[in-house]
Amino acid sequence: MDNTQIWLKDWASAIGIALSDNQLEQFEAYYRLLIEWNEKMNLTGITERSAVYEKHFYDSLTVSTVADLSGSVSLADIGSGAGFPSIPLKIAFPRIRVTIVDSLAKRIRFLEEVVSSLGLADVTCLHGRAEDVARLPEHRDRHDVATARAVARLAGLNELCLPFVKPGGIFVAMKGSDIAEELDEGRFSIEKLNAAVHQTKRLELPNERSERHLIVMVKKGPTPKAYPRKAGIPLKTPLLRNAIRL
Numbered sequence: 464m465d466n467t468q469i470w471l472k473d474w475a476s477a478i479g480i481a482l483s484d485n486q487l488e489q490f491e492a493y494y495r496l497l498i499e500w501n502e503k504m505n506l507t508g509i510t511e512r513s514a515v516y517e518k519h520f521y522d523s524l525t526v527s528t529v530a531d532l533s534g535s536v537s538l539a540d541i542g543s544g545a546g547f548p549s550i551p552l553k554i555a556f557p558r559i560r561v562t563i564v565d566s567l568a569k570r571i572r573f574l575e576e577v578v579s580s581l582g583l584a585d586v587t588c589l590h591g592r593a594e595d596v597a598r599l600p601e602h603r604d605r606h607d608v609a610t611a612r613a614v615a616r617l618a619g620l621n622e623l624c625l626p627f628v629k630p631g632g633i634f635v636a637m638k639g640s641d642i643a644e645e646l647d648e649g650r651f652s653i654e655k656l657n658a659a660v661h662q663t664k665r666l667e668l669p670n671e672r673s674e675r676h677l678i679v680m681v682k683k684g685p686t687p688k689a690y691p692r693k694a695g696i697p698l699k700t701p702l703l704r705n706a707i708r709l
């Protein structure tokens with residue numbers, strides 16, 4: 464184990480996650496695949512090893528500070544890209560059942576390779592728009608937890624993600640430093656989608672010290688029939704309190 468792996472082990476431990484040598488090897492295998500495939504396709508702008516460990520791996524693991532992932536909970540990661548946050552969470556919490564949804568086929572192919580190389584069980588990688596997948600009975604109002612990082616502003620993002628969450632479940636939106644305005648703008652869609660803000664948690668990356676926020680929303684009941692609207696509409700015309708209907 465080298466310093467970067469010890470770094471992840473220590474900081475994961477600081478947020479209550481005990482990583483075994485085998486799990487650390489899985490992180491390293493994931494890192495290698497990410498770098499290898501990144502040469503053929505655009506997966507991440509962050510390639511320096513310690514930065515990947517901090518800004519992708521550690522950052523993803525912080526979701527577990529607001530969601531109990533110790534059991535066999537079902538987690539839907541919307542717009543997962545190269546697998547964040549769901550793949551690090553699956554490595555750290557092997558019992559969770561993961562559904563990954565991304566509209567870019569190449570990224571889904573990469574994730575299928577990660578899942579098979581790392582030997583991860585109970586991970587389904589779906590190529591499609593969240594708006595369409597959320598209409599399928601096996602995903603609508605079904606998941607304990609939904610996550611999304613770096614996909615869209617909250618007002619539009621809520622319509623992509625909250626329909627996946629079952630009543631009583633949560634949506635964790637991973638955000639950067641300034642969330643006040645975005646959260647304010649997102650409140651109308653949270654209400655419309657039958658959810659409520661449960662908490663917002665401020666975090667800092669350990670070395671880099673940049674600020675992160677986790678916005679946790681709880682689903683109060685089933686998704687109203689009208690949502691999500693047709694693919695493309697939620698991000699183009701987000702649900703906003705004062706929006707003019709065109």
Ligand code: SAM
Nearest residue numbers: 542543544547565566567591592593612613614
């Ligand atoms: N979550 C990853 C991360 O934090 O590194 C990836 C972020 S990447 C900037 C956004 C991803 O969302 C892309 O892979 C894109 O294909 C996907 N995406 C955007 N709109 C989507 C939609 N409507 N349904 C499914 N995936 C979508």
